[in-house]
Amino acid sequence: MRKKISLLAVFAAVVAVATPSVSLAATNPSFTQVINAGTQSVDIVDGSGVSVASPSVAFGAVNFDFACQTATGTLGTATQKIAVKNPKKAGIKVDLNAVTPATDKWTSGTDNYKYNDATNTGCDFGQLTVGAGTFTKTAGGGTPTQTTPGGAFSSSSPVTLLNSTGTTAYNAELTGYSLSQKVPAEQAPGSYSLPMNITFTQQ
Template sequence: MKKLITNVALAVGVAGVVGLAGTAVYAATTATSELSQTINAGVLSTDIRDTGDSVVTNPTFAMNATTASTSAQTTTGTFGANDKRIAVDNPGGANNGWTLTLNATTPGTGKWTSGSNTYQYNGNATTGQLTVNPAAGTLTSMIGASTGITLGSQAAFSGTSPVTLISAAAGSDDVWRGYVTGVGLSQAIPAGQAAGTYTLPMTQTVAAI
């Protein structure tokens, strides 16, 4: 009986050895890699955009109508409306801050013009002067925070100097997109100015600091 048991045990042992000898055993391994993605800075820009964020072509901002007078007078208006937003897009193009300014398209020499009739935007209460009040407007951030981004102070045009609408400090978000609406306008009109529909071409400029 012992011999039989031994033989059975040996037979099982031999079968086990054969099985191991015919099987390849591999150790588990891993391999690592790294993906690379470059995001380049975009270009700082400004436009006038509508509620659908499309650029408005040939936008016009009408001052309140007035009546010709033998006395000097003042009319008011608004620069920037919900459907004509004064927009700035900074996709990392200005990391140390930026400014948005407004000026006549031909600084210093531009005039309110209706046919052959003109008056100044950068003179005085007698000859004509345009005052801009950015602080009366509303600043809206679409991308990024408004921290460090401020509206300019009220200022009148003089000489060739522009008026600052928005200033972004160096500590403001490097990637920001937003707009301002409701900037106040006030124009002094000379006494005796002839009736007509006057226009004054303006240009807004955004520049990195």
């Protein structure tokens, strides 16, 4: 008899493990759990959602010219998407700016030109313009209120990539920001680079 009862108890345990919700309803209806809101984050991920180690934006090559010309690239491609996680119902802001706005320039050795000078529509010294991007919600309910305006760099001001209000929690991808850089006339040939930061801010 005892053996049978022991076997029955083990059987009950197995059933309980296999069907926890049924057991929960039958044994203890007052479980409490704490689900943290989590933190907001922004990263650049590839098509599989894996973080890209050293994200960058490549620009199309331009040839030396005696006239001002435009080099173009895209921020937020299929292989380098800006992934936004906003688990809190908080406003989030994503900006783009140079690491040292006052002094940073496109630099190749000793040659350089600016990314933030609007003189003569950017042609005199160089100006970077960011086109509006695309916001694609990948998770979460509701429709987040947001804008993806872009803009032209001027002085030390950052350009807004995303401005979202705190109406809903969501995961999203930002893609398709067209970048166009005015390259001044007679700019020396070289491989130029510019370090920039993407900043996500709770607001």
